[in-house]
Amino acid sequence: MPELLAQRPKMRYIFTGGKGGVGKTVAAAGLAYHYAAQGERVLLASLNPVHSLSSLFAQSLSGGKVVQVKGVKGVHAVEVETTEVVERYRNAIRGRVKEFLKWADIPLDAKPFIEIATTNPAFEESAMFDRMVDYILKEGEAFDRVIFDTAAVANAVRLIGLSKIYGLWLTRMIDSRKEALSMRVQLSFRKEKVMEEVKKDPLMADLISMNERFEKAKGVLVDPERTAFFFVTLPLALPIAVVRRFIGMVQKFNIPIGGVIVNGVLRPEIALQEGAGEYLANKYHEQTGYMKVLYRDLGPLVRSYIPLYSSEVGGVDMIARVSEDMMSYTPPFAAELSGGA
Amino acid sequence: MADSKEPAKPKSRGRRVKEGVKGVFYGMAAHGHVTAALRTRMYLEHLFMFITLGDMLGVPVIPPYYSLRILPYAVPNIKSWKQRVFRERDFTDQVF
């Protein structure tokens, strides 16, 4: 890991993702701590629909605002909220519906319809993406590093990949909005007035600025100098399978891969010492078996290890330890394997 | 009967008178209601289409999965739908 970080000093936007429960948040926090310890300003942003930063740091970081993490100088954190963005979308849509139904005389209340048109969970997700772009382009500017703790990997990849898909969608939106506006002008009798309105169309402005932001964000997200996506996994078959499956997808979106972080690694000196019992030894052998698979498939990408601690990771002290281990710990079998590979 | 677009066949005078009387009667009694109903229907359709295919109008309504099931039926009407939606209407268009 330290080599990688040294190689890419400009790596500014870091994402962690993986199967649920593998310790993405822990890995993200560890990285954040590492950079902060070197005197940098770090923003740790959780993009999870269910945030866990607060519970990890054992302090309230919720509320959707960037706050200083108590006890860790230089680390700011935010549990990203989407309500505001969603509300803004909704208002824009509401305005348009009202426009369409200006003269309508219908036996139905239009409100619930607007409601359902805007309760699509997709709004949450696109709003989350929107916020992420904000943190990359705006709030993130004030920091040396921005580390995103994303949701489960499929979501995370899609979230990042959205810049590509959304680009398509947005271009089409912009086109159809253009068509809409020109039709409005064409079919109006107050051409000047409508033209004036069309020129100032807030929705169009929104779409265009969104597109520009997304374009910019896309540029950042596919830049291997500045961005890296880390997979977090456990040395177990299922999480490894997930990494394998999604690594291709990440590549398809041209997202630069930072590497794989293996969490929950049993230390042989603990697991194999005398008196440890069969239980831990079994576990250890199982882990090494899976590690072999991991190395076979993704060897050079494995960057860092987080050992299994005797207690749950929580609180600043534990994170400090995680951070240290992430930078320095290499289990002996891994050394052998990488030597062999 | 409102749409007078059948191919013109030579009709007897009696038929013509009968049709004329029927037409006048229909025009007096029902035509206004028919257009009012159609107009209401149109606005309901606006609402419906807006929610299902609103992003065609450049409004970022994210169309849910089942919107696509509606799409095939909407295909031939999309153009006229857009025209209806975007036509600027004035208060003087609303005189009954």
Add this chain to the structure above:
Amino acid sequence: MGLSSYFEKKGDAGIVIFAGKGGLGKTTCSAGLSHYMASKRNRKVLCFSTDPQASLSDIFDRDIFGKGLISVIPNLDVVEIDADRRVSEYQEQVKQKIRSMYGLTDIPPEIEEYIDSTSAEPAMYESATYDAMADLVSTSGHDLYVFDMPPFGHGVRMIAMAGVLSKWVGKITEAREKAQEYEAVAATLKGAKVSEDEVLRELQEIQEKITRFTDLMVDQRRTSFFMVLIPERMAILDTERALEMFDALGLQMAGLIVNQVYPKELADAKGGEAVEFLRNRTRMQQKYLDEIRSKFAGKVVAMLPMYPREPRGMDMIEKVSQDLLFGPAL
């Protein structure tokens, strides 16, 4: 203890849902229960993973992903939906329908572009999965459906999705019905025949399917809904939050399953550093187990041990199913 007593009371047909955060063992539980019901109780079981990072393939050691219904043992079919593929198939179907409806060889580019761009719809994949679930339940004819929920937001999102979709369909059907009413009045006044609205028919079809499925999902007599957690602080907090959300959606939890529990004896084991490690973890777990006991009193229906090996392959599944159904009490 274990799920067996629950299912004895409840009967072993209907729907079983396993929800919870990722990595806690939902898939393991799903596989275990399905296996038991199929092999020991002779029910026709369908085990369905809605998780895009599905692991049934890994657990059953077979390539199941996107292959449709796969019979792994007699009576047990397993499905892992490839949502991407399903979405693109769906898009293709729509295109085909347009072509055949209007006798086109090419779809108008505007429409084609529109259909293609719907893949950008972030909820498209969940919706596709949901639709697949609804389809299977209404057509496949199994006795028991076991759903392994996706991990995002504990599968809350999936269920919320169901709510949103059914509300959406309901509302637009209402608008369409009203429109059709006016159409009908205009037609009768004109003396014309009222033509049937195909859109409405389509909508009603969708609505019927969704309603049947959603009703079934929230029907406590037919559906059992379990949450899986592990004895750790974050898992407990998350479970509490998830339960609130499920409550808001009208889903009553049938029980909690605690997974990855270290044997209690390890807490008192004597020995060096290694045992110290185990002892610590076990003690920590015991503390959280106590918390679980007090917070979710009477809700825990099963407990699974921390297996020395990751549970995969038929042998392990069988073992899991034993523990799940007849395992020790908390």
Add this chain to the structure above:
Amino acid sequence: MVDILATPFLWVVATIALYVVAYWGYGKWIDRNVWRSDAKKATPAHMYMDGVEYFPVSRYVLWGYQFKSVAALGPILGPFIGITFGWLPALLWIIGGNFFIGWLQDYGSMMLSVRKEGRSFGPITYEFTGAKGRTNLLAFVLFYLIIISATFIALIASFWNAFPGTFVATLGILLAGLLCGQLLYRIKMNVFAVTGIGLALVVLSIYLGVLFPISLPWGAWNLPVWAFICAIILYAAAVLPTPMFIQPTNYLAFYPAYAAIILILVGAVITPFTNTTIQMPAGPFLFDPQGILGPIWPILFVAIACGAISGWHSLVSSSSSSKQLDIETDALPVGGGAMLSEGLLALASLIAYMVLAPSFFVGRTNVTAWVQGAVVLTTPMLGGLTAAVLRTFFGLVLIIYALTVQALVTRFFRLVAGETWGESRFRALGNKHVSTVVGLGVPWGFAVSGSWWALWLYFGGANQLLAGLAIMLITIHLARVRAPTRYSLIPGVFMVVTTLSALVWQTGTFLYSVWAYLQNDNTWVLRNVRGPIQTDPNLLIVAVAINGIFVVVGAVLFAVGVSMAIRLFRSYSRSVAEARGKAPAAADGGTREEESP
């Protein structure tokens, strides 16, 4: 057989003959030489066919629709005031006004809209006179609608008060309408069955009305109370979806209304055989002999609007009919034909008044006169029915007609209010419920205070001013396409000048009344008001206030009218100048290139 000259018979024949000349002579000539309608040219109905607003409709259907939309209460009530100056001038105005102006406006508005891609008057005004012109029109229409509403509410209240049988009957029909709406929409019953049930209920309602007459016990306060009840019903009608309530009621109302019209027309024609003679003086009186209304010019010309010329029609013609015209040559039968037919309706009403004793018209407050006249005309035919039944029937016809039209007017007011204030600081006024309350509350105030003739003359003034403006729009268009303008310019100028003069006179009357009050002469202010305000000395101050308000109303109408007229005349002279600069167009019928400035 009586002396045929003492009956209205010959006048009926003469009017019909002159209308025939108006249609087949003057009408055809204008159609061919001024507008040059072309059956082959695509109308908006074809160009923009959408099956909802734009679609071609046969000329019979459209004629029926147009006739029903224009022939509301105007032709029935106008002659009541117009007959003040003797029936002969009233009749001559109905004939001459319609011959030279009335049909020309309806037809011209329709053609104008057809040539302007089916656009209605708002957009056309915008095109010809700019944004301010349209705002002007908007403000004007707003006032206009308030005054219409006031007259209708006053009318309905007076009728309920005068004919005790009609209230229950009205309620019966409203309920029948509501029921028919449900049958049609909810149960999806066949139209014929619904019509059958509805009509049975209408007959039952009349029967019940006769059986259970309702009179209020509050003397002079009855009218305000009735007016209030009326406003409440209208409120419900205006906020409920039209297809549920207004439309079916309107549909049901159609049958008795047209039965009544046909009865009266037949009654008028057969007067020589029924010994019904003219009772009213022929005139002409150059001033109101009762000294209330003033000089024959301009008052007569605003008193009788519908039937001679009515601005309202221009809105109807250009709103929906023009979007559904199948071929251009249909505009004459639909627009012109419907208007000339309405002239006959006005004639029938005039005759209903002519056969009444002059005592009915003393003070011009007895608006129920038409019912009495109708009973006189029809009793000989329908001897079997008692006068009570006939009175209830004719009274009811008027009430239901007024109610349904007024419900639509209130809705329209709501839309106009929304357009006026919807995006301004006074957004609240554009709210559905607020604007409906305003659109009924203010008219209610006018209805219970201002005397009937005062309201009617303001209504006529506004309506005729609208007509003048519509004709000017037509003229501007004709000037732009280099078609002959004098046939519309002269009537247009005449209407504008006459109406503005009438408004000046009216406003002057109220102003004078207030001035007289300040000189301690109360008779004038009291003369202009009605009901309890007129009789209760405590309410004198209200009477003064009403007079003051009427001064303001008149002044505003006048100001809006003048400003609008100036815009239009300017636009006209500009158009003439521009058209002169252009090479002579081959023909009018104007292709669009020629029309664009």
